[in-house]
Amino acid sequence: MAEGRVPRAGADGKKFERRRRAAAAMAEEAPEDGAVRTLPSLRRLSRALPFGRSHGRLGISPSGRLIVPALCSQEKADPQKTAFLLRKAWTLYSVTPLYGFRRARLRDYARLLGAFIAAEKQKGLAVEVGVELDIKVALSSLADIRGSELDQAALLVQLSSRSRGSSRTSEDKPVWWGWFCSVFGDELSENVPEHFTCLPLFLSHGAESYTALVGSWFQKTFDCCFRRLAISPLNLSWMAAMWAGCKLDRAASAVELVFSVPRLAQPLDISYAIHPEDAKALWDTVQKTPGEITQEEVDVFMDCLYAHFHRHFKIHLSAAKLVKVSTAIASAHCDGIVKILHSQYLPGVLMLLTELAISQIQ
C-alpha cells in the first residue's frame, strides 16, 4: 500500500489553502491524478480540492465527483483508556499549531500551568469564590487517539482539586478536562514548518473559567490561538446523515433533529426524532455507493425528512435553523458542543471534527 504522498509539481508557497465543503466545489473539480493513497481498514474524509494544489487523495472518483468516504470504525483504540471521553459534553475549539511544544517536557508544562493557575487565583482573577481548592495539573499523551502516523498523539490536560488541609493520600477530584487532538489532520500538519505541533481540535469539559485559564496559558506559552468552533446547519445535516447510517448492534436511540424558529414573537423549538431503524433504512436507499457520501445524498436525505414533516404539519422545516443533531453515535450542537456516545465510532467523529477545526483555522 502506498503510504507516501505524491506532491503535485508546482506545489509551494501557499501553506494553508482555503478549503470548502464538497457541495460548492463539486461542479468545478478536475479529476485528481495524484497517487491515491489507500489505508487498510480505515478510510478518511476527503475535503474539497483546494485551488491550485492537491495532494494524493483518497476517494476522488474518475467522474470528477467529490466523494466523501463514510464514517469508519476503528478497532485498535483501547476502549478502556478512552472511556472517560464518552458521554461527556465537550466544547469545541480550533487551535492553531503550537510552537516549541515538546512531548518530553510534559511534567514541566504541568508544573508551569499549575503555577500559572495558582498565581491567577491569587490575583483573584479565577474561578469559584469562597472555595479553597488547590488545583493539580496533569498532562499526558493519549497515544491511541490519532488517525494516521502523521497525526500527533492527543494531549490531555486534567485539572483536579484537592481540598486544602487534607492529607497527601486523599483522592483528587477531577474538575476539568481538556484535550488536543488531530485525527487525519494531515492537511494541516504536512504544510507546517519545523518546531510546530499540529493538534487543531481542542475539546474541553468543565468550568468555563478553567478553560479560559488553560487556554490563555497555552496561548502565551506556545503562541497559538484558540477559537470556538461553531457547527453550521450544513455540517450538522452531514452528521445526521452519516451517523444515521451507521450500523449499530444494540437497540439504538432515535435520530433526533432539533430546529429552532427564532424570529417569532414567541420562539418555537421543534424536535423531530426518527426511529433509528427507519432513519437507517431511508439513508440506505439514498446512499448509492457504500463507503462514500456526497452532498447530493445528504440533501436528498434531509429533503425526504423535510417532506415527510411538511406532509403532516405544513411547516417548512428547511426554513428553520437546525441547531442540534442527536443519534446513538454522538450528538452535536451548533454552538460547538459535542457528546460522543459510542467508542467504536470515536475516531470517525473525531476525524470529522478535526476537519471542521482545520477549516476554521485556514
Place this chain on the structure above:
Amino acid sequence: MDETVAEYIRRTVLKIPRDEIKMMLQKWGFLSEAQLQTLNFHQIKDNISQEVVQLCEENSADIKQAAVLDIIYNHIYQNKRMWSVYQMKKSGEELEYFDITDFKKKFKRRLRSALKNVTITFKEYEDNAIWIRVAWGTPHKKPNQYKPSYVVYHSQTPYVFISSSVLKSTLPLLCQALIVASNYHDIRDMELRSHSLNSLKDIVFKRYSQNFQTCPPKPLQGGNVEPENADIRIVEENRSEKERIHRLNQEVFGSGPQPKLEFAQYRLETMFKSDPKMDVLDKKEPFRCLVKFSSPHLLESLKFLAPAGMADAPLSPLLTCIPHKARNYFKIREKKGLYPESFVSP
C-alpha cells in the same frame, strides 16, 4: 410541635419570595395579626422563617395546618407545577347534588383504606375549585411531605387537574379515590398537559376565543396586516397573499388570546411517501417519528408561522385542533381506505 413539622414549615416559608411572606401568612390565618406584627420582614429569609417557626411553636402547629400553608403557596405559584387534565365519566345521566362534606369523607375513607399513612388536606376557593393535597407514606413510613400530589376539582364539571407526585405509583390510587368520592365510575387521561393551570381550564371549559363561527371575520382594510405605508411608491407584491394568510389565521385561531400551552407531542406512525423519481424508501411499514413542538407560548408561536412564511396557510389541522380536541399528546396513524392522505388521530 413535631420537629418534622417545624422543618416543613421552615422550608415552605423559605420558598416564598420575601415580599410576599406577610401576605401569605395572612391568607393562612394561623398566626394572629398580633403575632404577625412581631415579625421583622426586612431581615434575611433564613431568619424570617426561623421566627415564623417559633410562632407556630407557640400555637402548637401540626402537620394539617402546615399542609394548608403549602396549598396556599402552590395555589399562588400554580404555574410552577406541571398539570395534567383528567375527565371523569358517569354511567348514567343522573345529576346529583354535590355535597362537599360527603365528597371529602368518601375521598379520605377510600384513600385511608388503601394506605394508612397519608396526609389529606382540602381547601376551597371562590371559583368553585376544590384544592386537594395528598402526601404519601407507606405502611411503615410517615408521609413524605415534600412530594405531595395536588388535585384541583371543579365540582360542577367532570374535570380534574392533577399535579402528580413524583411517586408514580400513587396516581392510580388518587384517581380511584376521586371517582369514588365524586360518584363517577371512570376517569381517563385527556393527554393534555401544561404548566399554566388557567390555560388548561380555558381549554376544557371552552373559555378561549374560538374560530370564526363565533365572531365574523372583519373585512380587511390593508392596515390590519401591517401599518400603512406612507410612501405610495412602495407596492407590496404579495399583499393579497398576506391578506389571505391573515384571514385564514383569524378563522382558525380567532382574534383573542390563545390558551397558554408549552408543548405538543405527536407520535407519527404513518407511511413514508416520496416522489417515485427520487428512488428512495418505499417500505410497507410506517415511518416512525416523534415530533415535539415547544415554546413558552405554543399556540401564539404557531399562529405566526404562516405569516412569517415558514408554513403554509391554512396551517395543518394537526396543530390547529389542539384547543378544540383539548389535548397536546397525539398518536397519528395513516387513515386506511379512500383517503390515504388524511390522518387519523385517535
